[in-house]
Amino acid sequence: MSEGEIIYLDHAAATPLVPEAAAAMADAYRDAPGNPSAMGRWGRAAARVLRQARERLAHVVGVHPDRLLFTSGGTESIGLAVLGSLQGRAGGHVITSALEHPAVLGSVRMLEQRGFEVTRVPPERTGVVDPSRFAAAARSDTVLACLMHVNNELGTIQPLEAALAGVKERAPRCLTVVDAVQSLTRLALEPDRWSADLVALSGHKIGGPRGVGALITAKRRPEKLFGGGDQEWGVRPGTQNVPGVVGFAAAADHGEQTRPQRAARASEVADAFLKELAERVPGAQVNGAAEARMPWILNVSVAGLPSEALVRGMEEHGVCVSAGAACHARSQKPSHVLESIGVASHLGTVRVSFGASNTPDHARRAVEALALTLQRYALP
Numbered sequence: 568m569s570e571g572e573i574i575y576l577d578h579a580a581a582t583p584l585v586p587e588a589a590a591a592m593a594d595a596y597r598d599a600p601g602n603p604s605a606m607g608r609w610g611r612a613a614a615r616v617l618r619q620a621r622e623r624l625a626h627v628v629g630v631h632p633d634r635l636l637f638t639s640g641g642t643e644s645i646g647l648a649v650l651g652s653l654q655g656r657a658g659g660h661v662i663t664s665a666l667e668h669p670a671v672l673g674s675v676r677m678l679e680q681r682g683f684e685v686t687r688v689p690p691e692r693t694g695v696v697d698p699s700r701f702a703a704a705a706r707s708d709t710v711l712a713c714l715m716h717v718n719n720e721l722g723t724i725q726p727l728e729a730a731l732a733g734v735k736e737r738a739p740r741c742l743t744v745v746d747a748v749q750s751l752t753r754l755a756l757e758p759d760r761w762s763a764d765l766v767a768l769s770g771h772k773i774g775g776p777r778g779v780g781a782l783i784t785a786k787r788r789p790e791k792l793f794g795g796g797d798q799e800w801g802v803r804p805g806t807q808n809v810p811g812v813v814g815f816a817a818a819a820d821h822g823e824q825t826r827p828q829r830a831a832r833a834s835e836v837a838d839a840f841l842k843e844l845a846e847r848v849p850g851a852q853v854n855g856a857a858e859a860r861m862p863w864i865l866n867v868s869v870a871g872l873p874s875e876a877l878v879r880g881m882e883e884h885g886v887c888v889s890a891g892a893a894c895h896a897r898s899q900k901p902s903h904v905l906e907s908i909g910v911a912s913h914l915g916t917v918r919v920s921f922g923a924s925n926t927p928d929h930a931r932r933a934v935e936a937l938a939l940t941l942q943r944y945a946l947p
């Protein structure tokens with residue numbers, strides 16, 4: 568389905584490839600078909616393209632290229648950070664928040680099964696974790712603390728600097744991991760200011776290809792999770808996805824350069840949505856505190872219809888949104904994020920997430936689709 572046939576408002580699930588990334592990838596497929604670890608001329612050409620992509624992305628995120636590891640996406644980056652940093656350790660204490668992505672919660676659960684003790688700090692009703700509460704969870708045996716930058720369901724921005732610096736004060740040897748998958752190219756990435764040792768990134772949320780990601784590491788890299796060659800310093804063995812990382816770096820570069828204009832547009836689109844929502848669906852509740860939200864993601868609950876029916880009804884009216892995070896949209900389980908901030912379970916919820924191509928008119932038509940869906944199907 569092309570974007571033209573439907574108003575696509577599910578950019579927090581995946582963004583269309585930006586032309587800059589598509590062009591760079593086409594060049595890489597054509598000019599660098601070899602294996603970057605091979606010795607011959609083709610191998611050297613692929614290695615050069617890979618190095619340039621690493622340098623380009625490193626420049627965008629403001630770190631030395633040696634600190635960037637390429638992976639297959641945000642989930643793998645997080646798994647490598649969380650599990651790879653504690654390889655060989657029998658136990659210890661880990662802190663995370665209750666509104667993390669399943670990539671974090673799942674990896675942390677694996678640590679728990681291996682004997683680690685885990686504290687999951689609940690967020691406030693605002694959808695934001697209280698930084699002093701997070702930091703207060705740290706103990707002398709805390710080995711890892713993991714907090715996301717922007718929540719993928721609510722769009723709320725977490726207070727990384729205060730939370731992670733507070734943890735480091737109490738547990739100076741604790742490693743800190745940040746999931747910045749939703750914030751890359753939307754907010755400034757400042758690993759050093761945040762006291763973040765490892766930062767996970769993904770390509771397909773920023774106009775890059777799916778199935779590519781990166782991990783910013785600190786001085787000490789995590790240990791590999793499986794065996795293989797010595798690619799990515801031996802930490803992430805396996806032939807790199809050269810066209811993929813080229814597209815990722817190009818999308819990140821383009822996204823960073825256009826950040827101010829895109830942020831202004833996102834605010835305009837979100838404002839149009841909220842204004843129309845207040846008029847057409849006055850009973851709707853927007854989850855997550857307004858002052859803590861990025862404009863790119865809005866999470867809206869209404870009474871009268873379950874989430875799945877809302878999503879289907881809106882799609883019938885030509886608007887694509889999601890019932891929550893894409894990765895558990897099909898499970899029909901209540902969202903752990905909404906539960907953690909106390910959203911009533913009888914409400915139906917849609918996540919509306921904007922991209923660079925959206926306009927205030929798209930936002931108004933999305934509200935119209937929601938209002939028509941409710942009028943047509945909802946019980947009084």
Ligand SMILES: Cc1ncc(COP(=O)(O)O)c(C=O)c1O
Nearest residue numbers: 640641642668670719748749769
């Ligand atoms: C906040 C957050 N973290 C991690 C991920 C996982 O990234 P990927 O889909 O690249 O594995 C996602 C994707 O939905 C996300 O939104």
